[in-house]
Amino acid sequence: MMNTSKDNNISNLLLMGWTSHFQEQLENFSNKDITPARVIGVRKNSFLVSDGNNEWLATVAGRLRIDTGSMYPVTGDWVIMNGSVISRVLVRRNTLSRGASGTRNKQDAQPQKEQVIAANLDTVFIVTGLDRDYNLRRIERYLTLIWNCGINPVIILTKADLHQEPLNFVNEVESVAFGVPVYLISAYEDTCLKSLEPYLAKGQTTTMVGSSGAGKSTLLNRLYSKEIQLTSPISIHDGKGKHTTTSRHMAVMPQGGMLIDNPGIREIAFWEVDKGMGSAFPEIEAIGKECRFTNCSHTHEPGCMVLGAVEEGKISIDRLENFRKMKREMEYLSDRQHKSADRVEKERWKDITMQIKTIKKRNSGFKH
Numbered sequence: 005m006m007n008t009s010k011d012n013n014i015s016n017l018l019l020m021g022w023t024s025h026f027q028e029q030l031e032n033f034s035n036k037d038i039t040p041a042r043v044i045g046v047r048k049n050s051f052l053v054s055d056g057n058n059e060w061l062a063t064v065a066g067r068l069r070i071d072t073g074s075m076y077p078v079t080g081d082w083v084i085m086n087g088s089v090i091s092r093v094l095v096r097r098n099t100l101s102r103g104a105s106g107t108r109n110k111q112d113a114q115p116q117k118e119q120v121i122a123a124n125l126d127t128v129f130i131v132t133g134l135d136r137d138y139n140l141r142r143i144e145r146y147l148t149l150i151w152n153c154g155i156n157p158v159i160i161l162t163k164a165d166l167h168q169e170p171l172n173f174v175n176e177v178e179s180v181a182f183g184v185p186v187y188l189i190s191a192y193e194d195t196c197l198k199s200l201e202p203y204l205a206k207g208q209t210t211t212m213v214g215s216s217g218a219g220k221s222t223l224l225n226r227l228y229s230k231e232i233q234l235t236s237p238i239s240i241h242d243g244k245g246k247h248t249t250t251s252r253h254m255a256v257m258p259q260g261g262m263l264i265d266n267p268g269i270r271e272i273a274f275w276e277v278d279k280g281m282g283s284a285f286p287e288i289e290a291i292g293k294e295c296r297f298t299n300c301s302h303t304h305e306p307g308c309m310v311l312g313a314v315e316e317g318k319i320s321i322d323r324l325e326n327f328r329k330m331k332r333e334m335e336y337l338s339d340r341q342h343k344s345a346d347r348v349e350k351e352r353w354k355d356i357t358m359q360i361k362t363i364k365k366r367n368s369g370f371k372h
């Protein structure tokens with residue numbers, strides 16, 4: 005059979021991560037002559053899209069802009085194009101989401117809005133520099149965030165060249181990572197970069213999260229073998245990055261897959277509440293099942309097995325404190341999400357009651 009241009013297009017899409025999940029959504033379109041594309045960059049209201057053959061700039065249809073819900077296109081989204089206008093965002097496989105910063109109010113310590121960092125991901129690299137950026141508790145937070153979103157985390161410890169014995173960090177991180185792969189790399193010395201290649205293979209989409217200055221863009225450049233992203237030194241005063249990367253950009257890598265660079269994250273606020281805690285703190289959850297009280301908060305209760313494990317040195321108190329803090333945040337979020345679901349239900353009943361009233365009125369009018 006001849007290779008038609010349509011077949012060519014599909015094979016290009018497959019390389020970019022197109023799957024049956026997206027193909028099936030096309031079956032619902034009556035017009036069969038449609039162009040799917042992937043959002044590979046977002047800057048305010050302009051989007052860079054690619055069909056694997058060409059890249060072009062796009063805007064969104066007015067309808068999508070009004071409906072500012074979570075279906076506004078983000079980097080990694082698969083969309084339906086109408087020339088240079090995005091007319092539809094296809095249902096996502098997953099999203100890496102967090103609570104948007106700056107959306108808390110006084111009464112509420114938790115964020116009010118979701119921020120989707122990227123969509124349709126296979127892996128998230130947690131990039132940590134082995135300088136002042138290194139922080140076990142922050143790694144635990146990232147793990148919880150990513151597990152909550154149902155995506156696979158991978159931990160990358162970079163700047164290994166700064167230390168004589170960088171393996172000590174790996175051992176420490178592995179003790180809180182519970183089977184999550186940990187890679188020790190140096191973007192300066194190209195150490196172990198080859199071991200990251202499976203995450204960049206054809207059809208794979210990976211995104212990077214981490215603080216500003218962690219070394220995300222430097223890593224992308226090294227893996228790409230070309231300086232495609234700007235980088236800049238961290239401040240000598242506080243060791244923090246300068247927020248060099250300001251937009252989300254997806255690079256189609258020479259290895260065949262896609263790697264998304266992100267701006268440094270200042271604050272890891274949760275949005276999704278799912279299995280994250282259980283996956284990030286499996287030993288606390290397991291020991292916690294043996295506590296005397298089923299809803300034990302592992303703070304002061306008699307017969308608390310978790311506190312016992314801390315006493316015996318099996319669990320560090322810092323780790324337990326981080327667990328408790330996150331648990332409180334999750335409970336609060338889930339509580340609020342249930343409350344708002346209740347509110348929606350109440351409003352629905354209000355509507356129905358109104359409709360019944362109108363019908364009754366109309367009917368009584370007929371009698372006269």
Ligand SMILES: Nc1nc2c(ncn2[C@@H]2O[C@H](COP(=O)(O)OP(=O)(O)OP(=O)(O)O)[C@@H](O)[C@H]2O)c(=O)[nH]1
Nearest residue numbers: 191217218219220221222235236237247248249268
């Ligand atoms: N010693 C050492 N320095 C590194 C390494 N990787 C990155 N750096 C340096 O760390 C600094 C910050 O790197 P960037 O890649 O700009 O960091 P980023 O994570 O992209 O930061 P933002 O874009 O601000 O979020 C730069 O000066 C890099 O040269 C490494 O492997 N070893």
Ligand SMILES: [Mg+2]
Nearest residue numbers: 220221248249
């Ligand atoms: Mg950067």
Ligand SMILES: [Zn+2]
Nearest residue numbers: 295300302308
């Ligand atoms: Zn307990």
